[in-house]
Amino acid sequence: MAVCVCAALPSLLLLLSCGVCVTVGYPFRPPMDLDVTPRITVTTSGLLGCRRFQTSVVNYSTLLLEEDRGLLYVGARGAAFSLNATDISDSTARTIEWEASTEQKQQCLSKGKDNKTECYNHIRFLQRFNSTHLYMCGTYAFRPLCAYIDEERFKVSSEFEEGREKCPYGPATGYTGLIVDQQMYTASQYEFRGSPDIRRNSPSPTVRTEEAPTRWLHEADFVGSALVRESEGSTTGDDDKIYYFFTEKSQEQTPYYSHIRVARVGRVCKGDRGGLLTLQKRWTSFLKARLVCSLPEYDLPLRTC
Ligand SMILES: *[C@@H]1O[C@H](CO)[C@@H](O)[C@H](O)[C@H]1NC(C)=O
Numbered sequence: 001m002a003v004c005v006c007a008a009l010p011s012l013l014l015l016l017s018c019g020v021c022v023t024v025g026y027p028f029r030p031p032m033d034l035d036v037t038p039r040i041t042v043t044t045s046g047l048l049g050c051r052r053f054q055t056s057v058v059n060y061s062t063l064l065l066e067e068d069r070g071l072l073y074v075g076a077r078g079a080a081f082s083l084n085a086t087d088i089s090d091s092t093a094r095t096i097e098w099e100a101s102t103e104q105k106q107q108c109l110s111k112g113k114d115n116k117t118e119c120y121n122h123i124r125f126l127q128r129f130n131s132t133h134l135y136m137c138g139t140y141a142f143r144p145l146c147a148y149i150d151e152e153r154f155k156v157s158s159e160f161e162e163g164r165e166k167c168p169y170g171p172a173t174g175y176t177g178l179i180v181d182q183q184m185y186t187a188s189q190y191e192f193r194g195s196p197d198i199r200r201n202s203p204s205p206t207v208r209t210e211e212a213p214t215r216w217l218h219e220a221d222f223v224g225s226a227l228v229r230e231s232e233g234s235t236t237g238d239d240d241k242i243y244y245f246f247t248e249k250s251q252e253q254t255p256y257y258s259h260i261r262v263a264r265v266g267r268v269c270k271g272d273r274g275g276l277l278t279l280q281k282r283w284t285s286f287l288k289a290r291l292v293c294s295l296p297e298y299d300l301p302l303r304t305c
Pocket residue numbers: 058059117171172
């Protein structure tokens with residue numbers, strides 16, 4: 001399997017995080033004449049000049065680009081990589097191998113999980129923690145674990161920590177996460193029976209979206225998140241916002257809209273500490289809005305994604 005990126009990777013990340021209604025939306029062109037119209041097909045000629053990083057590893061699922069360091073970090077099944085962002089085929093690639101143990105794979109199988117997909121360690125979270133360390137989480141064959149990575153040596157530098165509250169159990173569960181100023185923000189369905197939520201996991205106590213009596217999310221399936229700093233130069237960053245992109249079951253009760261899923265953007269304030277009397281450990285700043293996407297080439301009566 002291969003990861004394939006061209007020079008304009010920032011736009012890829014940008015498009016992936018904004019283009020929630022696009023399956024493959026990357027215009028493979030130099031940044032100068034970048035066409036930001038979402039695309040759902042890419043011609044083979046558009047892939048010329050593409051660099052490849054190739055190993056026997058499969059299921060590349062997590063990308064973290066650090067332009068200032070010139071590195072692209074990649075999380076996959078049983079491995080994480082640090083690649084030269086200028087040329088990902090460069091031989092300086094470094095690898096951390098992190099497979100689930102045989103015992104854990106066995107336990108996963110005995111729980112009735114699929115040993116071709118679920119009973120592996122899929123690295124689903126990979127973010128910078130501080131100037132010297134990254135933080136990663138993997139599904140670890142249905143028992144999520146997390147650890148710090150010493151970036152300079154590109155080695156796991158800590159004991160593995162419990163990851164249940166930070167990372168989903170399976171490789172296909174909708175999930176997104178960020179570390180902002182050493183605080184971890186994630187959104188997913190963590191427990192098998194639980195409802196998906198948007199939360200700040202650390203530092204404790206966890207602040208999250210409400211499930212009952214009023215549900216703020218309806219079977220949400222998360223695809224991405226982004227930090228928008230608004231308090232430039234502020235030490236507390238109290239007006240910084242975190243945006244989440246997801247789909248959820250529509251609540252509008254019209255003949256057309258019932259039971260369909262709609263695209264949403266949700267937002268919380270970074271400075272939110274939860275309520276004092278009501279909304280304890282719940283966001284007091286949570287808002288969500290509908291994303292209406294128009295795809296003129298499909299003459300759909302409902303312009304939803
Ligand atoms: C992982 O890759 C394998 C081999 O390409 C594929 O069969 C499987 O569906 C992938 N799993 C996920 C969760 O993407």
